Every structure is written in structure tokens, then in C-alpha cells.
Amino acid sequence: MFSQASTLQSPSGASLALRHEAARGVPRGILLISHGLAEHSARYAAFAARLAAEGFHVYAHDHRGHGFTSAPDAPRGQFAPKGGIARVIADMRAVRDHAAARHPGLPVVLFGHSMGGLMALAFAEAHPGDIDALAVWNSNLAPGLAGRAAQAVLAAERMLKGSDVPSDVLPRLTFGAWGRSIANRRTDFDWLSHDPAEVDAYIADPHCGFDVNVAMWIDIFAVTFANASAQGLARLPRRLPIHLVGGEEDPATDFGRAVHVLAGRLKKSRLEDVTTTVYRGMRHETLKESRPLRDPAVDAFAGWCRRVAEAWTRAPEHA
Template structure:
């Protein structure tokens, strides 16, 4: 695996931890944006593949996640998280002036990346959305309608057809295994509305990857959300039988091949 290092910076709501997978002469920079309840350390193999493809990779643990400060999984405003991600991009640009930047976000991170593209997309060379929470996320109104949020953890079996992925997730002490926080769910709803009203991605090359059998963020409602914001350059890859975490699926090499081929095309078109 590629070597990595960590640093911290003061984000909008506290001290955030960032992991870097360096590359002395990168062809491009990747900003990795992780999903709900997890942390950037679960993307070691993704970063390794991207470094070998020519990238320098950066990713933060969002507020309340992983090694960053904050009440666990409490995000009161995703605009603050977008601002924190932009601070990481600014650090990456300072390290690698003039190098094109690609944003890659998974699940909640896909939602954050979509909003990021609306706010800062003019500075991006490409955007990758993996199983993004976008459009209508049916679990959201159902949970918010309840008087008390049930303490039902995510079923690890919904992540991947590879049982080792679920086992590692269940045993990971940096993963949150408790209930949603109501304020976080309300922030999800606010952000999905903001994305729907925020305009398209324009000419930004965008790759949407999704598992056909994604039970956590079902394909159909996400398609509606993608259609609302897609610009003039959208590529989609739907993987038959794949579950939520396509970067951790049994065909993850195929998925990462698709990502790197897409990045090559986007960079060649600049």
C-alpha cells in the first residue's frame, strides 16, 4: 500500500484530521470524501490505486467522524463540511500548484461532493460520485417522522458481497455503530434540497458509479437526483448485483479501472 501521513487543521467546527497519500510528481490530485459513520482510513486501497495511477490523494475525517473532533456523527450543517473539504483542496493546491484536482465522494460523501461541485466546481477537473445520497432518500422522511430515532446499526451485509468487508466494518472502532442523530438527518434533508435547487454541474466531467443492488441508497431515487444536477458530460456505470460500497465490492478492480479510465479521459480533454 502507498505510504500515508496525517496532519490536522482547524475546521469550521473543530480540529479535523487529514490523511495524505503523497506523490512527488502527480499528474492530478484527488480529494477523497468519505461517507456517513466511517472514516478516510477505509479508503487505503482506493488511494493506493490512485497513487499508482499518478495521483496525490488527500482526504479528511469529517467533523464527528474518525479521528476528527466533534460529537460522533453529529453534522448540523453540511455547508460547513463542504467548507472544510475546500480547505483540504487549498492545502493540496499549495502542495502541487497548477495540478488538476478531481473530487471523489461516496454515499454521504457523494452528497457532499455534489454540493461541493455546485460551490467550487469551476476549480475541478472531474467529479466522481459513488452511491451518492442525492435526490429522494426514502429513509430520511421515515426516520424524521419517528419520535425517537431507533438504535439500529447499518447491516454490514448491505455494504458488499464480500463478507470480509462487512466483518472489518463491524469490528472497526473508528466506525460509528449507533443510531443517527436527529440534527444530522435534518441537515441531510436541508442539503438534498439545496442540491436540487443549486443548478447543474455544467461542463464538469462527472462519473456516477452505483451498485444495482444498493439497499442503503437505492439506485432509482438516486437517478432522479442525478438527473436534476447532471451537466453536459455525465458517464454512468451501474454494476449488476453490486451493493452499496462499490469500491469494496467483489468487482472493485473493475470499478477502479472505470474510475481511472474516466480520469484519464477528463484530463486529456482539458
């Protein structure tokens, strides 16, 4: 578990459940974690401890509609009735500003997994001067025609029954389909990881795997298409270091193909420092995979973070 837990008030009106792991030794930087859909930030404790050991102050909060964060307009499974993405980004900026104020003079790395990667990219495009590096792991920012079809389904559901109720269709098209893609599966969530203990922990966690409402699904697809567009990516600083990770056995990213598509779009947008790795044998949750798969990925990321911090320190404006 994280060594520190607190509550942070966001300008959006949310009371954010915030977790912190302090850097060990001489601090190198700040790492902000943006978690995925239907989970929560406490699941990142081991990852936070690993990066804290590398000298990073690690902060992770529960997004609106998730975990222990509360907001008057965000029951579980909903960012907000309308304008949910703007509120999520406002919450992320509140955490970023809180961390930067507590640890001035350090580079800020923003890490996002899956849905959290969508939000991390959205934040980077909305506030490009607020972070110094970006990591987007296991995120599908290239849903293509299937994504457009999902938007049409969601529009019909909103018209027929409103947006504040769970979608009847999207869980079957996403979590359900991903589960069915795994041959000889033991559970419907084997698509997450090869590690049975991690899959069982996810299933047993009352704050994981819940249905989200139509409004949240609409927000997710809207931000996916907007921020992976050429216009969205053009807002990123050209020299921003970006770290992409996926898995060849992850159905949520079209078995890693969506990660390569995003890398290509970033390079086409003239981003100069993009690191991309799609791991063999990896399913969706890299950080919850079996150790022989997980540890090399985390070690590589830790090394990348060190290099980012060292380059930031050597830059003339920070020397």
C-alpha cells in the same frame, strides 16, 4: 494504509485528520476523497494507492464527527449543533486549498461515497470553480416521500428530546431496513458488500457503524433535498465532468434507481459530461466489494480520471 498522515487546521475550528498518498511518476492531478456516514478515511487506503499509481496525489480527511478529526462543536456523530453542512464544506475547502497549494498546476477531482457524495455535490455547488471533476458514488439524492417523512420524524425527535442525542427511529429506517433487505444475510451489515472479510472488518472497526445524532440526520436530509434540486444543480458548470456509480443490489440507493434519477436531473440541468454506471451484483460499498465486482469499477474510474486530466491539460487556458 496511507503512506502519510497529518493534521490540518480548518477555519471551521476543526482539527482534521488528513491522509495523503503521493502520486507515482509524473503527476496527472489531485484526487480528494469524501468518505461516507459512520466510517472514516483510512478505509480508502487501497483505492488511494491505486489512483496514486495512476499519477494522482490523493488526499482524504475524516469529516467532523467521524474518525480522528476533532472539533469543539463536533463530538462523534455530530457535524455541529447548527450549520453543520457549512462547516463540513469549509473543512473540505481547507483540504482542497492545502492540496492545491502543495501541487499547483494540476486538475482537482473530488470523489465522494454515499454521504460523502452528498457532501461532494454540495461542495461543487458552493465552490464550482474549485474543482475540475466530480465523482458521486453510491449516493441517494432522490429519497422522495420517504425522505420527507424522515424529516418529519426528525423534527418531532428534536422537539421532544433535542438534537444532540442519537435518533431512535432513523437507524431502523436506514441501516436496519437495508440490512433486512438482504435475503439469507449472515450479518446485519451484509448490505454493504458480498465480501465477508470486508463486512467483518467494518463490524470490528470501532470507528464504523456508530449511531449519529438527530442534528446530523437533519443536516444530511437538508443537504440532500437542497443540492439535488434544479436550483442547486444549476450552479454546476455545464462542462464539469461528473462520474456516477451505483449498484443494482444496493438498498441504500433504492437498488441503483436513485443513481439513474440523479443522472436524469443532471442532464435536464444541461450538464454535458455525465458518466453513469449502475453495476449488476453490486451492493453499497463499491470499493469494498469482492474483487470481481470491485476491480472493473475502479479500473473504469481510473481511466475516467486519466481522460479528465488529459482533457484539462489540453485546454487552452492550461496549455
